[in-house]
Amino acid sequence: MIELKNISKSFGKTQALRNVSLSLSAGKCIGLIGPNACGKTTMIKSILSMVVPDHGTIYFNGKNIHKEVQYKNDIGYMPQIGRYPENMSIKQVINMIRDIRCFDGVEDTALYDAFGLEHFDGKKMRTLSGGTTQKVSATIAFLFNPSVLILDEPTAGLDPLASEILRDKIIKEREKGKLILITSHLLSELDDMLTDIIFMQESEVIFNKTITALFEETNESRVSKAISKLLKNIK
Amino acid sequence: MRGITKFVITDILKNRIILIYTIILCVFSWSIFSLEDNTSKGIMSLLNVILLTVPLVSIIFGNIYMYNSAEFIELLVSQPVKRSAIWSSLFLGLSLALNTSFFIGIGLPVLLFVPSMTGVTVIFSGMLITTIFVSIAMLCAILMRDKARGIGLSIMIWLFLSLIYDGLVLFFMFQYADYPIEKPMAILAAFNPIDLARIQVLLQVDVAVLMGFTGAIFKKMFGTSVGLIVSLMIMLLWIVLPYLLSLRLFNKKDL
Amino acid sequence: MPVNTQKYFMWLLMVLFIIPLAHSRTLHVGPNKEFKQIRSALLSAQDYDTVFVYHSQYKEGNIVINKKIVMIGIDLPVIDGDKKYEVVSIKSDSVTFRGFQVQNSGFASLNDPGGIKVYDASNIIIEDNVLENNFFGIYIQYGKHCLIRNNRLKAYGLEEQQIGNGIHCWKSDSLQIIGNHIEGHRDGIYFEFVTHSIVWRNISKLNIRYGLHFMFSNNDAYINNMFDENGAGVAVMFTKHVVMYSNTFQNSTGDASYGILLKEISDAEIRGNRFINNTSALFLEGANRILIHKNVFHGNGYSLKIQANCMDNEVYQNNFINNTFDVSTNGSLVLNTFNHNYWDKYEGYDLDKDGLGDIPFHPLSLYSVIIENNPIAMLLFRSFMVTLLERTEKLIPSITPEEFKDNAPVIKPYLL
Numbered sequence: 001m002i003e004l005k006n007i008s009k010s011f012g013k014t015q016a017l018r019n020v021s022l023s024l025s026a027g028k029c030i031g032l033i034g035p036n037a038c039g040k041t042t043m044i045k046s047i048l049s050m051v052v053p054d055h056g057t058i059y060f061n062g063k064n065i066h067k068e069v070q071y072k073n074d075i076g077y078m079p080q081i082g083r084y085p086e087n088m089s090i091k092q093v094i095n096m097i098r099d100i101r102c103f104d105g106v107e108d109t110a111l112y113d114a115f116g117l118e119h120f121d122g123k124k125m126r127t128l129s130g131g132t133t134q135k136v137s138a139t140i141a142f143l144f145n146p147s148v149l150i151l152d153e154p155t156a157g158l159d160p161l162a163s164e165i166l167r168d169k170i171i172k173e174r175e176k177g178k179l180i181l182i183t184s185h186l187l188s189e190l191d192d193m194l195t196d197i198i199f200m201q202e203s204e205v206i207f208n209k210t211i212t213a214l215f216e217e218t219n220e221s222r223v224s225k226a227i228s229k230l231l232k233n234i235k
Numbered sequence: 236m237r238g239i240t241k242f243v244i245t246d247i248l249k250n251r252i253i254l255i256y257t258i259i260l261c262v263f264s265w266s267i268f269s270l271e272d273n274t275s276k277g278i279m280s281l282l283n284v285i286l287l288t289v290p291l292v293s294i295i296f297g298n299i300y301m302y303n304s305a306e307f308i309e310l311l312v313s314q315p316v317k318r319s320a321i322w323s324s325l326f327l328g329l330s331l332a333l334n335t336s337f338f339i340g341i342g343l344p345v346l347l348f349v350p351s352m353t354g355v356t357v358i359f360s361g362m363l364i365t366t367i368f369v370s371i372a373m374l375c376a377i378l379m380r381d382k383a384r385g386i387g388l389s390i391m392i393w394l395f396l397s398l399i400y401d402g403l404v405l406f407f408m409f410q411y412a413d414y415p416i417e418k419p420m421a422i423l424a425a426f427n428p429i430d431l432a433r434i435q436v437l438l439q440v441d442v443a444v445l446m447g448f449t450g451a452i453f454k455k456m457f458g459t460s461v462g463l464i465v466s467l468m469i470m471l472l473w474i475v476l477p478y479l480l481s482l483r484l485f486n487k488k489d490l
Numbered sequence: 491m492p493v494n495t496q497k498y499f500m501w502l503l504m505v506l507f508i509i510p511l512a513h514s515r516t517l518h519v520g521p522n523k524e525f526k527q528i529r530s531a532l533l534s535a536q537d538y539d540t541v542f543v544y545h546s547q548y549k550e551g552n553i554v555i556n557k558k559i560v561m562i563g564i565d566l567p568v569i570d571g572d573k574k575y576e577v578v579s580i581k582s583d584s585v586t587f588r589g590f591q592v593q594n595s596g597f598a599s600l601n602d603p604g605g606i607k608v609y610d611a612s613n614i615i616i617e618d619n620v621l622e623n624n625f626f627g628i629y630i631q632y633g634k635h636c637l638i639r640n641n642r643l644k645a646y647g648l649e650e651q652q653i654g655n656g657i658h659c660w661k662s663d664s665l666q667i668i669g670n671h672i673e674g675h676r677d678g679i680y681f682e683f684v685t686h687s688i689v690w691r692n693i694s695k696l697n698i699r700y701g702l703h704f705m706f707s708n709n710d711a712y713i714n715n716m717f718d719e720n721g722a723g724v725a726v727m728f729t730k731h732v733v734m735y736s737n738t739f740q741n742s743t744g745d746a747s748y749g750i751l752l753k754e755i756s757d758a759e760i761r762g763n764r765f766i767n768n769t770s771a772l773f774l775e776g777a778n779r780i781l782i783h784k785n786v787f788h789g790n791g792y793s794l795k796i797q798a799n800c801m802d803n804e805v806y807q808n809n810f811i812n813n814t815f816d817v818s819t820n821g822s823l824v825l826n827t828f829n830h831n832y833w834d835k836y837e838g839y840d841l842d843k844d845g846l847g848d849i850p851f852h853p854l855s856l857y858s859v860i861i862e863n864n865p866i867a868m869l870l871f872r873s874f875m876v877t878l879l880e881r882t883e884k885l886i887p888s889i890t891p892e893e894f895k896d897n898a899p900v901i902k903p904y905l906l
Contacts, residue, residue, distance in 0.1 A: 444791025
């Protein structure tokens with residue numbers, strides 16, 4: 001569904017992505033993990049063409065995304081830190097995006113309802129707490145029923161209850177055969193959601209395995225343990 | 236695209252600074268025209284505002300608005316919207332809002348008190364200047380990642396075009412007074428949009444003196460219909476070039 | 491007075507009237523009249539006769555009037571010079587010429603052909619005529635006590651050399667030029683060596699050179715005339731004791747165009763005139779002892795250009811409004827005075843409320859001096875830099891002469 005071919009990107013002297021090639025197919029829930037500044041966010045932003053790669057091409061459903069925008073109709077994106085125009089209310093933000101996307105299917109308001117956002121509807125974005133902002137981001141990502149979900153640190157800043165709601169939602173969407181790409185530091189959270197793991201370090205993809213393969217290889221049943229073991233082995 | 240433009244315009248029109256700008260312009264032009272029964276003198280006072288304040292406010296406000304819109308831009312880029320659409324929406328929104336302010340604040344009083352070719356020229360020049368400096372403001376915003384440096388650059392550009400440039404031209408004029416410098420000087424002046432706007436107003440207000448010896452070069456260079464069209468083209472270039480350059484940079488920008 | 495004496499007096503009066511009448515005749519010229527040609531009527535006319543000319547087209551070459559007669563055109567008869575001849579020549583005293591259309595005189599020959607030309611004659615009346623397309627319109631040479639009234643002169647000259655003046659007066663005295671309308675000639679009204687004359691209520695416009703041009707013509711008065719859109723305005727040269735009251739000088743725009751150009755003039759008075767939209771409203775060169783007061787200068791490029799060789803001129807109680815430059819000069823010598831004028835550029839104050847500004851006004855614009863030497867500097871006029879320069883100079887004159895000032899400018903404009 002999404003294919004990255006030899007993507008490289010550097011910001012000035014720092015190399016953010018070094019010759020990354022990946023293939024992400026539908027029905028998977030992929031965990032993109034790695035230490036800070038390993039290029040996770042840059043990769044996600046490349047897929048969304050928020051960052052323009054120096055080299056390489058990205059294909060979405062077989063089409064080069066360079067200078068394309070329509071493919072983003074199929075992507076729901078939840079940024080790591082949701083930054084919204086301060087003077088807009090939640091309602092206005094959602095309405096504006098609705099306006100932009102010209103979505104004609106049935107909107108998925110499950111998260112909106114579950115988070116109880118209608119109580120904050122008229123509040124300006126600048127008055128919201130970090131957690132509420134994240135809830136808004138999550139809501140928007142899922143709202144238009146996209147076939148791909150890209151979630152950058154989705155649970156950071158969310159209270160446990162909201163985290164749980166989001167996890168359930170993610171699993172539900174995975175079951176519908178969507179491609180879900182999640183980055184996270186907290187490996188423990190990912191356990192029952194993921195089907196695949198991509199591990200990145202120093203701007204490169206170290207491995208890309210299914211969970212079952214990972215567990216088999218390491219004889220572990222927990223993602224966090226399995227990874228640390230595997231990393232030790234590699235070293 | 237229309238949705239974004241609409242949003243940008245309503246957002247700016249709600250902005251308190253724009254409101255204050257409109258009110259100050261309004262107070263200024265109404266007081267000038269109602270205290271002074273000599274409208275031509277009033278126009279001259281307004282000209283100074285148009286040549287100094289209007290570009291300053293346009294470039295600084297435009298610049299700050301661009302920096303404050305960083306989140307908005309980021310949000311939009313992650314959505315299925317073309318970058319060029321985002322950029323042109325911001326440009327349209329900013330210039331429409333600032334031009335509306337200018338038109339309400341200065342345009343209407345001028346039309347009311349000086350309903351002549353002079354008045355129309357003044358309004359038209361002011362609106363062109365506003366748009367030009369919005370365009371430059373956007374370029375400054377994209378050139379400098381840092382807000383403080385961006386505003387600094389904006390002020391420098393404003394200072395250069397509205398003061399230093401004329402000083403330099405004046406200096407050259409005296410320095411090379413013994414040479415046939417009419418053409419080069421006129422061309423030099425034509426490169427500065429503020430000078431161009433001023434010269435067009437001058438051609439309306441000081442017709443009598445320009446008909447004389449001193450005006451020969453004026454009439455040849457700026458007074459004919461060709462001159463008018465060329466002046467207009469240069470002003471339009473001042474809008475289009477910074478805009479296109481900033482758009483190019485924005486298309487490559489990582490968010 | 492006893493009744494008898496009164497009766498006697500009445501009789502005497504009647505006899506006095508009838509005697510000359512008995513000798514004078516009335517002659518009629520027209521297609522169905524006793525004379526078919528003006529020439530033949532003139533041949534048989536004698537002094538004190540009246541010739542009525544009825545409407546028709548008369549092409550008889552040069553018509554010479556050398557008898558003391560009255561010529562009256564009925565329904566505007568046309569006398570045509572066929573572009574070869576001087577149309578009407580008046581060579582006798584006491585001729586009245588009224589109600590004709592005189593057209594197509596000969597052009598540009600050595601003897602300056604005119605529509606109506608007066609040679610060495612006095613007490614001539616030329617009125618209510620229409621003069622079309624003549625080289626010179628009305629030409630008075632050695633005339634005395636002539637009245638030129640209510641004539642309409644129109645020519646279609648394109649170049650100075652190819653057209654004569656509208657009303658051209660040379661070496662004459664005691665003329666009255668009243669209510670004429672002159673258009674399209676070289677100079678509208680031209681005076682050379684003309685004295686004790688009055689030019690009143692004429693309209694002179696769209697003439698190629700000057701609306702009014704006079705040289706060596708002393709003791710004349712110009713009152714209530716309108717000079718509009720003439721190529722170079724009005725020129726007054728080498729003349730003494732001239733008064734110019736309540737005239738309007740407007741729209742003289744162009745290089746070397748003036749509302750009035752004064753050159754080597756002395757003891758003149760210029761009062762109550764309006765100068766509107768001229769490149770230079772009033773230009774003084776070698777002008778002395780001239781009183782310039784109660785005039786309005788409105789919307790001119792320069793209101794007053796006073797060259798340094800002018801002295802003892804007084805400029806007072808004028809309104810200066812909306813002019814690009816109020817006063818300019820070419821030197822630093824100041825021998826003229828300014829007082830009690832209204833300057834719209836004055837920014838002083840009047841604390842004692844006597845209607846006069848408390849600080850002097852320096853009407854000389856620094857930038858006008860700069861532009862005088864460096865015309866291209868006009869490019870920067872009204873820019874912020876230049877405005878700043880001008881203001882400082884007006885407050886604290888450093889380059890322009892300090893004494894060049896109006897010590898007591900009035901705060902409100904005069905009702906003029």
